[in-house]
Amino acid sequence: MSQSTTTAPVDIDAVLAEVRAALAEGDWERAVTLIESLRPPDQADVFEELPPEAQDQLLPRLDLEDSADILEELEEEDAAEVAARLKVADLARILDEMEPDEAADLLGDIPPERAAKALAKMEEAEEVRPLLAHADDTAGGLMTSAEVLLHKDMTAEEAIAYLRSIAPDTETVYYLFVVDEDMRLVGVVSLRQLVIAPPDARIEEIMDPDVIHVRADADQEEAARLMSRYDLLALPVVDEDGRLLGLITHDDLVEVLEEEATEDIYRLGGVPEEQPIDVPVPAALRTRLPWLVLNLGTAMASATVLSVFESTIARIAALAAFFPIVAGVSGSAGTQTLTVIVRGLALGELDPRDGLRALAREVLIGLANGLVVGGLVALIAAVWKGTPALGLVVGLATLLNMLSAGIAGVLVPLGMQILRIDPALASPILVTTITDTMGYLIYLGLATATLTRFS
């Protein structure tokens, strides 16, 4: 993780201060000039800091293209709020300038009646409408419409002339997909291949007929994994008959990767659903509180164990000092194992069929951890409390619980994977419950069987 929070080639705070000063003087022209001098992500960063009234006044004064860029770059919720305050006619004109996939996403985030009205006024509605039909987290939901398609019977020269004539302004042009009469995807030519091919070569001769593609209803992660694995700049999306519906572009790949990483990090941290950092408190509670209540339920397992051994604790209260170690440090070991297994599954580096090998490794690691940490704890306990027998019990309990931590850390996420439950979501709470409960059970069981006889 880096230490700097934003990396922009411009000083956004300085520009923001200037824009604010211009607005305070009512100098709209200067504010507009300042914002238009920035690159889109920086424009959005400045824009989102302005009060709503200033945003509403500024947007219609900006170039349509800049307005479109800003709505594309704003956080989803912020863009939806700005869009909700625009006049429908203004909104439609800006949507026409946006990339079709971004326009479709924004339309999905505003109230349906308003979206319908805006669509009715859009010139490019026919490009955006088909994109609205696909669920957000599918390949279809990520794709944008393919503006430039080649036919297999064109020559390289004709294709280049065609590109020049339509002067496409999108990034989707680095890979040109080739279709037949029925719009079925039959090949791909990179712009590079086109440029370096003999001018009279037919597209069919220079294209690669073996195109990696994805069905519209595939999971967005499936699409991201294909793009990342095969280093694709664009991934064509097809329907069940192989007809080309659209393209997923590399900027979507980066977004999906960050989204999925954030989802895993959140879930491993006990936050079941990703939320923006400035989510309102009630929404944050709706996500987090049920998880804590569930946690309370699972903690009752170890509470019960502790309650069962109440008389042992009453007789040897010194035992309590080592609860955080027997249960806690093994819990950390379980989390380590869990982390490695969950990430391995997520990256596709661990095949569930290799589960036994992973289990053997983690049991060995648990044994070694247990011998070292258990030995240290035994020593600490024996010296601190002056009772070698207590040291033995604490050390042995730690060793055994380290083993159960290693086993649980492997079997729980693998089991979740087999049950098709996200291991990142369900495993941490279960592994902690197991290391806690097993820790108290082994420790207090051993103590009851041995120490209470002599005390």
Place this chain on the structure above:
Amino acid sequence: MSQSTTTAPVDIDAVLAEVRAALAEGDWERAVTLIESLRPPDQADVFEELPPEAQDQLLPRLDLEDSADILEELEEEDAAEVAARLKVADLARILDEMEPDEAADLLGDIPPERAAKALAKMEEAEEVRPLLAHADDTAGGLMTSAEVLLHKDMTAEEAIAYLRSIAPDTETVYYLFVVDEDMRLVGVVSLRQLVIAPPDARIEEIMDPDVIHVRADADQEEAARLMSRYDLLALPVVDEDGRLLGLITHDDLVEVLEEEATEDIYRLGGVPEEQPIDVPVPAALRTRLPWLVLNLGTAMASATVLSVFESTIARIAALAAFFPIVAGVSGSAGTQTLTVIVRGLALGELDPRDGLRALAREVLIGLANGLVVGGLVALIAAVWKGTPALGLVVGLATLLNMLSAGIAGVLVPLGMQILRIDPALASPILVTTITDTMGYLIYLGLATATLTRFS
């Protein structure tokens, strides 16, 4: 997280079985044909499953380009092992076929004498040698050499003819960087702009002179963030005088993003250093065991608190049943807060200057969590143990510890960020120590002050 472990358009296991069958019959030709029919990442997946002798026999029989692809796609350690077993002359020929940045990375992973010998035999040594000078985790360490550079005085037509003449086979050609006489970076033209420009337009007229670039000694994350923020397919790397040294390409961006996400996930899970899933047990222990020993040290804080209150525990052993709840569930709440803050900092969505606002939010959330969970715990304790006073103490302790969890979950990672220590690395252990120790302290303190008077 997805449930499928690999997404490949081919059935790798089936091809692997066929390759193995061919090898068993000594049919090298068939094995070679099978592997050459695959795409590079799939070739590597099949290759890495073969025994070393088969790998060593196969590699010289494959096309040089396929051999190069396989070494590029293998995991770093696996590629280094294969390279270590190759004849130096064979290795040099394969390195010549590899992308310069991949060749440099591989040379960095094999013993220095061997790398020097291979370099001495390479034809493209002069392209690779400058890349070796940069640290792995810097922008310079990611870059590859820029094969195609335009001069600002060329015309669009000359530039296209030049591209055709050298027929570059790299992906680095979608953005063409423009230099002056001194190799200083002065602009960028996309291949798209070049293709759609009037043939006689001078490069200087169509290029964008405002190029986002990065210094060779910048952190690799800085480079990744610029590429992700500005949707760049290639990022030029310059020296202190603005001379172009090389390019970072989009495949590196994807790799850095996955690497950084994995690093954060590992660190949050108490594994300080990323390792391949099949790392040998001793190496795994070297990373994980010191962390557990550190954990043991911090756990001594709560052990001390428990020890101080030994006489209270001896008198009211029923108190122990609620240890996992007062300390554990608040610990989970602390982890939730920590997760949100650490990820917000990593993604640049949380500015440390907004720390106070974040603190206020999380204290409010802690208060609400504490009221609900504390209320539930109080009820459980009162009903289960039949002692309303115990319920009150447990509930109040939970409420107060939820507040300390919220505060620690914000202040610890922000403090680490300010101290320039990775919050993902250092925060979890500290936050857990705080919620554990505070939990026992508040709970047993309250119990001692109230309950022991009446029991």
